[in-house]
Structure formats: structure tokens, C-alpha cells
Amino acid sequence: MKRAITRSDILKQVLIFAILFFTVFQSNGQQLKPTVSGYAPVNGIKVYYETYGEGKPVVLLHGAFMTIEGNWAELIPELAKTRKVIAIELQGHGHTQYSNRKLTHAGMAGDVEAVMDYLKIDSVDVVGYSMGGSVAYKFAIQSPKRLKRLVIISSTYKSAGWLPQINVAFKSWTPELFTNTPMRSAYEAVAPDKTKWSKFIDQMIAFAREPFDFGDANIAKISAPVLIISGDNDGVDKVELAKTYKLLGGNVSADMAPMPKSQLAIVPSQGHVSLMMQTNIILDYLNGFLK
Numbered sequence: 001m002k003r004a005i006t007r008s009d010i011l012k013q014v015l016i017f018a019i020l021f022f023t024v025f026q027s028n029g030q031q032l033k034p035t036v037s038g039y040a041p042v043n044g045i046k047v048y049y050e051t052y053g054e055g056k057p058v059v060l061l062h063g064a065f066m067t068i069e070g071n072w073a074e075l076i077p078e079l080a081k082t083r084k085v086i087a088i089e090l091q092g093h094g095h096t097q098y099s100n101r102k103l104t105h106a107g108m109a110g111d112v113e114a115v116m117d118y119l120k121i122d123s124v125d126v127v128g129y130s131m132g133g134s135v136a137y138k139f140a141i142q143s144p145k146r147l148k149r150l151v152i153i154s155s156t157y158k159s160a161g162w163l164p165q166i167n168v169a170f171k172s173w174t175p176e177l178f179t180n181t182p183m184r185s186a187y188e189a190v191a192p193d194k195t196k197w198s199k200f201i202d203q204m205i206a207f208a209r210e211p212f213d214f215g216d217a218n219i220a221k222i223s224a225p226v227l228i229i230s231g232d233n234d235g236v237d238k239v240e241l242a243k244t245y246k247l248l249g250g251n252v253s254a255d256m257a258p259m260p261k262s263q264l265a266i267v268p269s270q271g272h273v274s275l276m277m278q279t280n281i282i283l284d285y286l287n288g289f290l291k
Helices: 007-028 068-072 105-118 131-142 164-171 182-190 194-209 216-220 238-247 279-290
Strands: 036-042 045-052 057-061 084-089 124-129 147-153 226-231 263-267
Touching: 036 105, 045 105, 057 068, 057 105, 057 131, 068 084, 084 105, 105 131, 124 131, 131 147, 131 216, 147 279, 164 194, 182 194, 216 238, 226 238, 226 279, 238 263, 263 279
Parallel strands: 057 084, 057 124, 124 147, 147 226, 226 263
Antiparallel strands: 036 045, 045 084
């Protein structure tokens, strides 16, 4: 007889997931040396960014609680061989200051466009992972003329795009869950104001608990080609993911009709964390799609 899953079980699972998530990325990280780094004064806050390489610009948007180095260390050196890579740390994350401004997808997507304005860049390819993927979807909706191609890694544009147990886990987050974790250590290592940790966690918990849905009709209107990369067991609901791909013009018989401009890649035997460890696989998809 199976034991009922309690709230305590969920909290333990979330804690293990969060620690594994951050520790794995940090342990795989390389020492990054950006060509340029600094702060862009946008929308009432200072957003930290780093740039690498030369060529057509591509913007990288990290996952929740992550930093540029923690999320992208393995991919940036390879992408920068042929592209100008612009990596951004979103509101309250990494070197970017905490703000009392409500944390929203729309606000962060607006910050991305404002950083582009600051750097005098007209249009870009955008790659977003997890929370950064949701922000990337919002950017595609809000700023369609600034987007060339969009890559979404293990993410969704609505709460229902996650499996039910993921949404239950989000609602179970508490501030105590993040005490004495690698996320806090990393935050205090680079945050402009280390005393904002508690406020940042409260803000992130409120953000995670609030349902969101950018609208099927808005996703269907995205004119830029979209590449969706997902692990087969990464917490993204594959039924909803198939619907998303169809909204983007996919799910046709390419032997009888033109091949869709958007693409869907399901990487086998991968979870939310392990998917981002598959550097060569993701890089192959990115290079093929972005070229």
C-alpha cells in the first residue's frame, strides 16, 4: 500500500531539487571572462549584464535563483566563438539589485528590452531557461519587432504548462526552505546588498505562487521561429507542450506540407536539472537553429 504524500514530503523534495539544481550548475561552471560587463539603468533599477564575443547578438536569460555563471558557464564559451552573447541577470538575481517593484514576467521582459536599448541593439535571438524561458515568451509577445529567433528550454508560458506536482511544490515554498542553502551562499557572494536576501526570497515565493497564463492566442501570434527544448521528464507537461508546438505552427506532416519554421526537441531520459547538463546536445540544437 502506497503512503500518502504529505506536505512535509513535498517540502523535502523541493529542498533537494533546489540544492541539486544550484549545486550541479555551480560545480560544472567555468571561470568566465566577459568582454564587457556592467549595469544598465533601466525601469528604475540597475540590471547587470555581461557580453562575450562578436557577431549577431543572442540574449541569455537564466532560471530562478540562478546567475549568469551558474546557468550558462558551459554554453557561453562555445556560443561566443561565432556570436555576440549578452547574458542578463534578472531583477533581484546575482549582481542585479533587489527592487521593491513587484516581480513579474512583464516587468522582467521589459527590462530585457531596456537593456537592448541601453546597448543600442535593435533585435536579437533570445534563449531562456526555466523562469528565463517564461520571461522570453513574454518578451516575444511584448516586443515582437525586437526578436529574431526564440529558444525556450524546459519552460512554459502558463502555470498549467507545468505538471500538477510542480505547481503544488511552488505553493509549498517557505522562507525557511532556503536557509543555509547554496542559493543563499551564492546570493551573498555577489548581491549588491546582502541584507536583501529575506526580501528577495519573499518576493520569489510570491512570484512562484501566482498563476500565470500569457494566452494561447498570443503564443499563436509569435512570428519569429521558435525552438522548444524539453527533457522528457523535466516537469513540463508534454500534453500541454504538444499544444504549444501546434500553436507555433508545428504538428504537421512535412511530407505533404512545408516544414514548420518552429521546432520541437524532446531529449530522452532528462529532468529539469540534468537537461542543462547536456551541453553538447543543447549546443548542437542551438547552432543548427540559430544559424
